[in-house]
Amino acid sequence: MHDMKNDHLWYALPVLTGRHVRLEPLAVEHAPGYLAAVGHDAADDEVFRWQSPPGGLARPVTLDDATGHITAALAARARGGRLPYAQIDVATGEFAGTTSFSDPEPGLRSLSIGYTWLGRRWWGTGLNVEAKLLMMAYAFETLAAVRIAFVTDILNLRAQAAIERLGAAREGVLRKHRRRGDGTWRDTVLYAVVDDDWPTVRSTLHNRLAAMTAQAGRSAVGLPQAGPTDAFRA
Numbered sequence: 001m002h003d004m005k006n007d008h009l010w011y012a013l014p015v016l017t018g019r020h021v022r023l024e025p026l027a028v029e030h031a032p033g034y035l036a037a038v039g040h041d042a043a044d045d046e047v048f049r050w051q052s053p054p055g056g057l058a059r060p061v062t063l064d065d066a067t068g069h070i071t072a073a074l075a076a077r078a079r080g081g082r083l084p085y086a087q088i089d090v091a092t093g094e095f096a097g098t099t100s101f102s103d104p105e106p107g108l109r110s111l112s113i114g115y116t117w118l119g120r121r122w123w124g125t126g127l128n129v130e131a132k133l134l135m136m137a138y139a140f141e142t143l144a145a146v147r148i149a150f151v152t153d154i155l156n157l158r159a160q161a162a163i164e165r166l167g168a169a170r171e172g173v174l175r176k177h178r179r180r181g182d183g184t185w186r187d188t189v190l191y192a193v194v195d196d197d198w199p200t201v202r203s204t205l206h207n208r209l210a211a212m213t214a215q216a217g218r219s220a221v222g223l224p225q226a227g228p229t230d231a232f233r234a
Contacts, residue, residue, distance in 0.1 A: 007106040010143055013083045016134040019090065019213070021127040023134060026084040026098060028070050033086075033095025035066040037119035047117055050156040051181075058181055073100070073115070080104070084115065087131055089122065096122045099131055101139070103149075110147040111139060126212040132166055133205040136193065146195045153180070154187040165208075167201035168193045 016023040038047055038060055048059035060066040076082035083101040088094070097118035104111040113135055118128055139145040150168050152159040164170065168191035177188035193201055 006143070010104045010106045010111070011080060011083065013077075013085070013101075014138070016085075016131075016138060017090070018130040018134050020125070020130045020209075021096070021134070022088040022090050023085040023099070023131060024088060026070055026073055026086045028067060028074070030086050030095055031063055031066040031070055034070060034098075035060055035063055037095050037097055037121075038066075039119055039121075047120060048181075050153045050159060051115075051117060073098070076102075082115065085131075085135075087118065087122075087127060089127065096127055099128070099135070101135065106143075108147075109143070109145050110149070111143075111145060112149040112151065113139075114151060124212075126209055129205060129209050129212065133202070133209065136198065136205075137202065140195055140198045148193045150191040150193075151177075151188045152191075154189050160189055163191045166193065167197060167204055169197070 013025045015025075045059060058065075060069055070084075073082060073084040077084060081102060083104070085099050085101075086095055087097045087099055089096045098115060099113065100115040102112045102114055113132065116128065116131075122128070136148060139148055150163045150166070151174075152163060154160075154173060160170075171190045171192055174188040174190060176185040178186045180186050
């Protein structure tokens with residue numbers, strides 16, 4: 001039988017802090033940092049290329065745009081459908097991007113992680129790997145979740161590869177699931193990590209994060225790097 005006494009924790013959105021990233025509840029006050037993290041060069045369009053929640057999500061170009069993104073996320077939080085985090089770079093205190101828990105189902109002990117983006121400066125730095133580690137640890141170890149889902153555009157091959165590197169299993173494709181920003185229909189690839197997977201996934205992510213941290217240290221002092229790094233950028 002479902003025990004409801006801890007259901008409030010599924011909507012609590014606590015601050016989660018690691019060595020590289022701090023996840024704190026997204027707030028309107030984050031709007032200037034949100035806009036700065038997106039960037040202003042043509043290459044920065046890639047940050048929002050695959051962001052396609054219902055109704056679409058265009059890259060913000062003004063402070064009002066950024067504020068609009070945040071207020072939409074907060075409205076979704078008020079409805080209980082999305083629990084949005086700001087990703088803060090611990091080293092600099094800068095706003096680096098967002099990520100969210102979504103579709104919480106305490107009765108089924110399941111939820112999703114998504115609405116993730118990072119400014120290009122933070123790609124491959126380990127911030128998002130650590131963010132996913134913190135979020136999955138909270139879900140599995142505090143909420144006693146049994147399932148965490150991830151979804152991405154079927155055309156976003158980089159994100160699919162990154163989700164698979166998290167240890168998530170590909171479960172299928174939801175056809176014509178959402179509309180992209182350009183109005184075309186998006187097929188969505190569905191992945192999940194379940195509680196049986198978590199010990200292996202946790203170990204793998206700890207090892208990946210340690211390797212990325214070591215490589216960043218070698219790069220900072222001008223030593224040869226051990227190899228390429230990656231991060232989940234969907």
